[in-house]
Amino acid sequence: MQPLVSLDGLTVAFNGIKVLDGISLSVGRGEAVGLVGESGSGKSVTWLAALGLLPKTAAVSGSVKLEGTEILGASPSTMDRVRGGRVAMIFQDPASALNPVLTIRRQVGESLALHRGLSGAAIHAEARRLLDLVGIPDAERRLSAYPHEFSGGQNQRIMIAMALAGNPDLLIADEPTTALDATIQAQILELIRRVRRETGMAIVLISHDLGVVAENCDRVAVMYAGSVVEEAPSVELFDDPLHPYAHGLIGSLPPIDGPRRRLTAIAGTVPDPKAMPRGCAFAPRCVHAAALCGTKPPRLRAVGENRRVACVIDRRARATDIIGQAAE
Amino acid sequence: MARYFVIRIGRAMITIALVVTFAFVVLRLSGDPALIIMGPEAPPEVIAAFRKAWGLDDPIWMQYFDYFGAIAKGELGRSMRDGRPAITLVLERIPATLTLTIPALLLKLAIGIPGGIFAALHRNSLIDRAVMIGAVAGFTVPSFVLGLVLVLIFAVQLGWLPSGGQETWRHAILPIVTLGIGGAAVLARFTRSAMLEVLGQPYIRTASAKGVSWRAVVLSHALPNAAIPTVTIVGFMVGTLIAGAVVVESVFSWPGVGRLLVVAVANRDLAVVQCILLLVAATMVTSNLVVDFLYGFLDPRLRNREAAGAH
């Protein structure tokens, strides 16, 4: 079946410095895909680039297809219909992502007018329904309020209502709960799950939080220094990561129960995009790095039916390696 | 809300009182009006009579309180030079000044705001750089230099326009342009940075991500927000309508309030100087109040703070 959105070789450079290097990723209809990685890994840039939301100084190449139609470099009017209408996006800091001087009605109504062709009383009624749907109490009255009159969690609900206004097929949620407290994060994630159940839309959940992604996504792609290094069904990835970076990342996360173990911290830091290693970008921090890793970047290759990994070292060989190390 | 205004107006009164006091102190300590107006050769008895007539022989603090008392009663005093009420002298001059400052303000708005917006939307383009170089030049060159340069070019060299005086509308062109260019430069710089600040905000990206066209993003999301800081500087410009042309009026021998002020200061004609200062302070304070209201109108966050302050 044709995927809803597929990225192929998506590359982004700012002033000649590559920050995204050939991302290939697809999202099926109704699917929940997670994108994890640390700051600077390019997980947000990927989707901003795909939707043409990067500043003009960014050089974007590759391919972005929406149901088989190329949209990278499409006309502004085409993109304006895609954005919000087919693919909606919500962001990390909901308070600053909403326009402070416009009422909620104006901001939600804008999407309704653009993508659903509504006007006047129909906008009001539909905006009200959407606020009800995302759990804003007293929606009728709150429509005429401004963003600063809501809490952070409520503003994120309003962002979600705005995203739903265009009946999109895909919602890109870029760190939607990072700025929120734990109990509010739980509310927002619950809301996103409910909305997905009710509308059947697909979601891409971008997060640095492995737990958030694990609990909410069918499939997860791990990004490092502008590339996807591993892609796998959520359960398989967290039970048995193949890429040494994914392995390290999961090992970095302290367990919340069971015996305490020493965290497997990854030594060193993320490479500077201006001075990327010649071979595998992770090689300088990798405990398994071999001579081969320093020569050319590994390609993302299939492992089994539904997994891909960008690592030259054979998995089985490495597994024994790890056992060997543990025995030491 | 009412309480907020009472406090604002109270503060405005204090500001005006301080300005008046300052002018009194500076003018009375820097020269003797009797000597300056009557001339150093005047016989001592004439000087003494002048002093007595104007109350200049009273102790200085008494003069100060008399002056304040008179203002409270709405009396702004008479010019020591020709004995006419100071307020009449000043009011006579206002139309002349407004003839320059109002068109100049329109010129500032007409050039500065679109220039700033355009530069921000085409950041780092050739046009942006040209606008900014123009703005820095207009901002740094003092108005008397600019005025003289314009006179040299358009009056002396080309002979197109008169260099000074007030006879026809053509006399007003050079002073208006001189006033307008400097202000337009300030406004362009300000508008550009306000616009750039707003364009970098996350809600602009949200609007684009919603599918709002770039044109609509600029018109309905960026401009209203950028207007908030720009209103401050425009408000300040409105505040200088009465006395913002002192230098330019002198350069072009334009008989407005500014020229009157220069002459009155030279003569230590206290009543006239004070009267002008009161008027200037009052317009400044009023335009500030108006700016505050506009803020509340433009920015709902402030509106609520005021409302919260009221109960």
Add this chain to the structure above:
Amino acid sequence: MTAPLVSVDRLVRTYRMRAGMFGRPRGVCAVDGVTLRINRGETLGLVGESGSGKSTTGRLVLGLENPDAGSVAFNGRRLPAMDTPEWRASRARMQMIFQDPLGALDRRLPIAAQVREPLDIHAVGDEAFRTARVEELMRSVRLSDDVGQRYPHELSGGQRQRAVLARALATKPDFLVCDEPVSALDVSIQAQVVNLLIDLQAELDLTMLFISHDLRVVRQISERVAVMYLGRVVELGNADDLFVSPQHPYTRALVSASPAPGARRGERIVLSGDPPNPASKPGGCAFHPRCPSAFARCRTEAPALVEVSPDRSAACHLTGLESPAAVALGAVA
């Protein structure tokens, strides 16, 4: 059992806050009667969301702020009042590190000079001793020698936090308060710093108060954990089983809200309502408006923190009761 190194008794801290520019100032109670004991060589974790008063508690415990009521005793002696000579002398023995290491470092000085600064201030040893001590400190936080000559902006976030840590350890303090020290760091770097803190704590026999919103990090590093909600400790217990068998409904919700890779245990608890606001604290148990099991008594009477089992205290009217009864009561309410 020996006496605790730090004992905190019924600390209260209220800020005056105005609503709007001319609103009447109101008292906002950030910390509302917190009592804690921290034993020598122990790490006590303090978790809570924004507005819980955990950071204010940290500053009060270190004496960086004076409490409105209650007291802090260090090594059995009451903490001297702020800005007295005794207070300044006490600084050498207790240190604090914050979330933002760049803000804590002086941009104009190389790292080594900053690590050395406390030694100069407290006149520790002679010139040669201080130089040797700086080298030793840099080694102990796993920073290479060349880092010492660099400036803060040339370092990564993890390196900066290590430098701050080296400086904090310069005077061999007994007690360290860490306020969200790893929250701004990426996961892999966070693990480096957490491991380092655990190692240093063991090597130097440090006593720590570790403040964080992150349950996992807190559990990893602490022996005991206190959970705060709106200025009060609502649950206190052994780190290993506090999150496995939370007694207070708020702790339960927090644990549920900390998603884990792998299979989910138990049902998902999603609290309703907004995050707590210290400026409008509900009466009775401050948690009752969001509590799924609140009943009449919760609205009127604030529960005290009482021991519910060995090594576990909770402030909830329900925890003393048998759980089926508790559920029944909740249902009645």
